[in-house]
Amino acid sequence: MSENQNNPADTSHEVTVTPQAGTDVERFADPGVPEHKHRLTDTDPRAAKRAERTVTFLFVLSILGTIGSIVAYVMVPPDGTTSGVRLSTLLIGLGLAVSLLGIGIAGIHWAKALMGDKEMVQERHPLATNDADRAIAVKDLNDGLQDSGVVGRRGVLKGAFFGALALFPLAIAVPLIGSVGGDWNVSKFKHTMWRTGTRLAIDPSGRPIKAADVTVGSVFHVVPETTDEFRETHEWINEKSKAVVLMVRLNPEDLKADQSPPGETWSHEGIVAYSKICTHVGCPVALYEQQTHHLLCPCHQSTFDIADSANVVFGPANRRLPQLPITVDDEGYLIAQDDFAEPIGPSFWERLK
């Protein structure tokens, strides 16, 4: 630390213990920075030498780690199987980890054992600018304002300036906002692709379902029947996101109620179909408990009673799952009577409008 003496601007100095005489009865006096304790490596040259060797060894280990990592990269290519990929990942990673940890531990050990560890003290200065400089700064700002020639006059110019600045982003924002939401037709939330006569099909195969194939107690994940070409498009994924249905056949005597309005029958011989999109925030409600007829959303545990109109029995959902009205066609296939009677999925502001 001898260079400090060459450098008067450096305010740091080595610590000296300067306890002030503490005669104050109200507060104790600061005893000053504790006396510096020497490390073993400061006093014992053999310990210093040992630390030096350890640090060197760690750097060499790091080099070996890097080499090992590259050897692993070349010699153990992943063969495509999961375990092969794991092995490659493990070996490259372990080599790299040894390489990095070697440098890391060596650096810290070097700093702690061999580099100077004398505490130093530097002064802090108040952060606020001193009064003289502040006065100059304020004056400079005022001079600048005066030079601009707009203080207290040229009101129209100022108005035009701020107006122009405020408006120009619109030329970017309007086209952006105009296009960022696609067609902005948010009423699409309210409808799905179920139509009168759409057959219920098994997800994901797309095979239509005959009512006779639905045994009591079984659960079907159902999508609308459609063409194979359509099933390879983005439109399908969007529509499927709204149209998925969970279908269950209960013993007719277990079915306490469904959502059929008076005079209509939305279920078919104990087969009920409900929207699979949770009315809470829209997760697919997929866990059906056969014994209790409860349907549980695995995301936030909203629980719906399938035997009783899919009413909410627990959890954060507020509304029951909308029911898909179903019946059978001439060939015995299950079909939709119509689209859902209300918007499916999570609530939104204009849902009932």
Add this chain to the structure above:
Amino acid sequence: MSTATQDTKHEAPAKPTTTVGKAADYLDQRTSIGVAVKEFARKVFPDHWSFMLGEIALFSFVVLIISGFFLTMFFEPSMALERYEGEHPASMHGQLMSVAFASTLDMSFEVRGGLLMRQIHHWSALIFMASIVVHMMRVFFTGAFRKPREINWIVGILLMILGLAAGFTGYSLPDDVLSGNGLRITDGVVKSIPLVGSFMSYMIFGGEFPGHHIVPRLFTLHIFVVPGILLALIALHLFLMVLQKHTQYPGGGRTDKNVVGYPAAPVYVAKMTGNFFMVFGVLVLMGATMSINNVWNYGPFDPSPVSAGAQPDWYMLFLEGSLRLMPGQGTEWVIFGYTLPLNVLIPAVVIPGILFTFLIVYPFLEARVTGDDREHHVLDRPRNKPARTGLGVAFLTAFIILALAGSNDLIATHFALSINAITWVFRVLFFVGPVFAYYVTKRICLGLQRKDRELVLHGHESGRIVRFANGEYIEVHTPLDEQERWLRVNYDAPAPLTIAPKTDARGVKRKGYGADKRWQGLSRFFYEDRVSPVTPAEVAAAHSHGEHDELTGSEHQAVEAGAGTSREH
């Protein structure tokens, strides 16, 4: 630092002779970098293990950038649908999926080291957020947010929020079932916002969920916008830290007017570099040995399936838990035919809003109720600010209960408990837990302060029993050395604010009295119970009276009566 550059500082510029000296001279003549070197080479930084927590966050971010760059070389942010032609993994062969998901599979199975980098990147993100949170705890509990560092505290909160944004946007990129359901939850939450919810959902997805725009949009946010702002704010965070000089823990010789520690060169440079490699090494070790987010097990996004027991990354758990705890009955309101789903708005918007507001407001609130306008550079020991420590623990308790609630299904399956019962317990705990935690923490702090008083007044128990000639036994106490004592007496125990009376001398009611009264009430909440530091007079009194029967009296007086009155004897 070669000797050549040292010499140029003082004497008439002698020609540098060494290569390094010549290079330094060349650079300095063009940049005056010597000024910066003079300023920073031996700049003193205080030392404490907890100052390393923020470094871990910084270094995880560097690792995120390095591993993230690797990933961008192979990831294709496109939602175009394709049949997967790759042979590996076999379960995915021939499936219809987005190019984004296919390129994720490809970089995991075909690119050597690709899976390693993916796993390093994911683990780094988790550690990044964890170290930010723990660093914030350190700053909060030691009062490092006080003047002049309020601005840097806010910058830090913004960094945390951006970290959440970075994690969220990155998590959804592989376009797998799990992250797709995460996006779906986001969609549901966004739709719940009054008036504009539906339009915001369209804005995010470019139409209906999921559409085919979201992955490219998230990609741009994830690799450009969010890290760009993060970098800028990290630079500001560090600039302010250097400008204001680092805080230091209390101890002998450490004041608000100095910095005690080690010089940047060489000790800090070596330790920080070493720490960077340590953090990097540990993250690589995690990436190499612990598999994370095996997207091929979940499959490409399909709106129908969902896996049970799915969890978001840990830093999103509190939001998930908040959504899970909210009861649904009676919380969806229809007003004039418009739907207001409070069962989503409250847990997903209001609760996080309250948590973040508390963090942002707290430094200003505390300064106001303390009536404090000084610069603080010496940190508090948490016990010496019982109300703050209590509030911090209460906050953490709320956060942890929400996070646990986000795992309530796993708790139910692991411990064979009823999920309904667990949910109800958490619903109650969310309100009761923080209050209880505040009370207990504050009492523990006060207890520790009393312990400190006792130690200062009577010293350590030496374990040595002495028998006097008259038969009396005493235990000898060794007095504390001055460093030990200084640590325990060098703090402020502020009293509640005093305010001007309600009416002035002529009996006219004062304007602003009501507001003052409310601030005073809040100030009382903070500082009504306090333990004052021991004064020399008290030590003298304790010694002159000899034995520790004295202790109880003085202690009570200090706690009950408030201000540390020097005792009269």
